Amino acid sequence: MRDLAAYQDSYQALPFEDVQARFRKRKICEFLAKHRARRILEVGCGLDPLFNHYLTFDRCTVIEPAERFFENARAQAQGRTDVQVIRGTLEEKLPELAEGEYDFIVLSSLLHEIADPVPLLDAAATLCSPPTIVHVNVPNAYSVHRLLAVAMGVIGDVHARSSVQVQMQQSHTFDVAELRTLVQSRGFRVVEEGTFFIKPFTHAQMASLQRSGFLTESMLEGFYRLSPQFPDQGSEICMNMVLDGAR
Numbered sequence: 001m002r003d004l005a006a007y008q009d010s011y012q013a014l015p016f017e018d019v020q021a022r023f024r025k026r027k028i029c030e031f032l033a034k035h036r037a038r039r040i041l042e043v044g045c046g047l048d049p050l051f052n053h054y055l056t057f058d059r060c061t062v063i064e065p066a067e068r069f070f071e072n073a074r075a076q077a078q079g080r081t082d083v084q085v086i087r088g089t090l091e092e093k094l095p096e097l098a099e100g101e102y103d104f105i106v107l108s109s110l111l112h113e114i115a116d117p118v119p120l121l122d123a124a125a126t127l128c129s130p131p132t133i134v135h136v137n138v139p140n141a142y143s144v145h146r147l148l149a150v151a152m153g154v155i156g157d158v159h160a161r162s163s164v165q166v167q168m169q170q171s172h173t174f175d176v177a178e179l180r181t182l183v184q185s186r187g188f189r190v191v192e193e194g195t196f197f198i199k200p201f202t203h204a205q206m207a208s209l210q211r212s213g214f215l216t217e218s219m220l221e222g223f224y225r226l227s228p229q230f231p232d233q234g235s236e237i238c239m240n241m242v243l244d245g246a247r
């Protein structure tokens with residue numbers, strides 16, 4: 001069982017994660033805008049829910065099991081009638097969530113953090129109607145910084161768990177093919193997939209370069225825009241899917 005209190009502490013202390021999360025949310029918002037999402041379910045919001053970034057929606061429901069993150073999201077949503085914040089896991093709150101309809105379900109930075117992602121994917125599937133898109137993203141085993149670590153002899157294989165992954169209680173490092181196989185096994189059909197944000201070094205190294213002034217905001221923007229030229233080597237995988245046969 002995951003220690004959510006320890007996870008919250010580790011998440012807030014993790015260097016460079018605020019930058020990584022910013023570009024992760026940017027990619028999600030691009031998909032939300034592309035598909036004109038109006039009824040959104042965000043599963044696990046961390047410290048900065050999507051409703052702070054994607055503003056063109058009719059209803060946004062957030063479900064978050066970690067107390068600190070839940071309270072933070074609830075405070076940010078105070079007074080808003082278009083946002084609902086629920087504490088718990090998706091599996092626990094299925095009956096309550098099933099009362100709503102969603103055209104976009106976001107499982108951001110989750111599947112690699114739990115020992116068995118199958119129940120989570122199955123729970124998301126029960127909430128899908130024919131038009132519903134489910135978005136997932138996870139770290140990429142073939143990120144440039146992992147390929148570099150293998151070349152340096154720091155790790156023996158791109159799928160090996162790093163010390164940061166152990167600290168963050170992460171159970172698996174996916175590549176695109178593995179993630180596609182997993183979601184297809186749960187009845188989903190992938191409609192869009194790719195990687196984004198080229199990250200040449202580890203989180204700690206990137207944070208150090210930022211503090212030194214070497215790594216500038218324009219360079220970070222360049223790493224994001226560089227992704228299409230290295231479609232398999234972005235630091236994170238993103239995948240959009242529908243229930244098989246729904247489209």
